[in-house]
Amino acid sequence: MTAPVTPSAVSDMQTIKLPQDHPPVKAGKIGVLLVNLGTPDDTGYWSMRRYLREFLSDKRVIEWPKVVWYPILYGIVLMTRPKKSGAAYDEIWNKELDESPLRTITRSQSDKLAAVFGDTGGRVKVDWAMRYGQPSIRSRLQALKDDGCDRILIYPLYPQYSASTTATVNDEVCKALLDMRWQPAIRTVPPYHDDPVYVEALARSLTEHLAKEGIDPDVVLTSYHGIPQSYFRKGDPYHCHCHKTTRLMREVLGWDKEKLRVTFQSRFGPEEWLQPYTDKTVEQLAKDGVKTVAVMNPGFVADCLETLEEIAGEAGEIFEENGGEHFTHVPCLNDSELGMQVLETVVRRELSGWL
Numbered sequence: 001m002t003a004p005v006t007p008s009a010v011s012d013m014q015t016i017k018l019p020q021d022h023p024p025v026k027a028g029k030i031g032v033l034l035v036n037l038g039t040p041d042d043t044g045y046w047s048m049r050r051y052l053r054e055f056l057s058d059k060r061v062i063e064w065p066k067v068v069w070y071p072i073l074y075g076i077v078l079m080t081r082p083k084k085s086g087a088a089y090d091e092i093w094n095k096e097l098d099e100s101p102l103r104t105i106t107r108s109q110s111d112k113l114a115a116v117f118g119d120t121g122g123r124v125k126v127d128w129a130m131r132y133g134q135p136s137i138r139s140r141l142q143a144l145k146d147d148g149c150d151r152i153l154i155y156p157l158y159p160q161y162s163a164s165t166t167a168t169v170n171d172e173v174c175k176a177l178l179d180m181r182w183q184p185a186i187r188t189v190p191p192y193h194d195d196p197v198y199v200e201a202l203a204r205s206l207t208e209h210l211a212k213e214g215i216d217p218d219v220v221l222t223s224y225h226g227i228p229q230s231y232f233r234k235g236d237p238y239h240c241h242c243h244k245t246t247r248l249m250r251e252v253l254g255w256d257k258e259k260l261r262v263t264f265q266s267r268f269g270p271e272e273w274l275q276p277y278t279d280k281t282v283e284q285l286a287k288d289g290v291k292t293v294a295v296m297n298p299g300f301v302a303d304c305l306e307t308l309e310e311i312a313g314e315a316g317e318i319f320e321e322n323g324g325e326h327f328t329h330v331p332c333l334n335d336s337e338l339g340m341q342v343l344e345t346v347v348r349r350e351l352s353g354w355l
């Protein structure tokens, strides 16, 4: 009787003696690919333009018909936005490593997660990619496959699902698979906006931050990246996912709807986006006499342009210019202990049956 083939027996395939004319065979490992939104290579005009062109040509991001959108994209947006965005990135750029914070943090999350799986004897490989810019999903997927990963878990780093974020990552993975002879088995991480480990990490990071700053804010805004209202009306569940995260946070904190509110930031283009808008809310709160406000960004797994420049920078200025006194931005979970606990819990659950 032959022994059953176990995954570890399969990973020994590399050491099995193959006939001389047999191509090399590498298999038996499990890959985990963390994917965040994207990053320009530097803040100069051409890098910014390349990045924005790739990003804003994605039909999951801008759903307008190409005949309408492309003349605007090439005739206006790519003429003006690279300079403006480059200046904004300059404010937050990681000068030491010469890269964006999103890139620095995502790489660190990947390195720390790899260390957690260090006891698998190299069976679990963790890597990271960007949906737009470098390193690309295609290149890291191929690298994992070349390393012997025949099962790969794709982790779009978005707790709340949106077609404009989660789905476009999955699309890109599927496009890369089209060109592979020996495709790995693929799993994708589902939205985890209501996962207790995530909600509790958010609540703890908020209370720890407030204690450290020594403030008890009148109002805390959970500010999520917006999407156009038309996407929501077509059935994108993002709005409900955001509201559920904040509702669950309120339950953990024992706070009411007045104290912990939902707002949406980062509008782009002429359409109506999900409301209430973060900047308008911050302005109104200050005008209404609210003196202390905290803003956190539960939808962002890592700090980036949208949290550091738009919220910590601009929203804080708006609050203070309109009479507010204390504004604080709560950092994203990033590669903190709490943040890593969330990533590890989600990955271990989604690897069940494989590991």
Ligand SMILES: C=CC1=C(C)c2cc3[nH]c(cc4nc(cc5[nH]c(cc1n2)c(C)c5CCC(=O)O)C(CCC(=O)O)=C4C)c(C)c3C=C
Pocket: 037, 038, 039, 040, 061, 062, 084, 085, 088, 100, 102, 158, 162, 164, 165, 225, 226, 227, 228, 238, 266, 268, 269, 299, 300, 303, 304, 305, 306
């Ligand atoms: C119609 C346009 C956009 C949609 C829809 C959209 C959805 C969306 N985006 C994120 C997360 C991030 N977006 C970031 C930057 C960014 N987003 C848009 C437009 C849309 N986003 C633009 C034009 C930009 C670039 C801003 C600029 O360069 O001026 C980032 C930051 C990346 C970084 O490196 O810092 C993130 C993260 C989510 C979660 C989301 C929908 C749910």
Ligand SMILES: [Fe+2]
Pocket: 225, 266
């Ligand atoms: Fe965005």
Ligand SMILES: [Fe+2]
Pocket: 239, 240, 241, 243
């Ligand atoms: Fe909803």
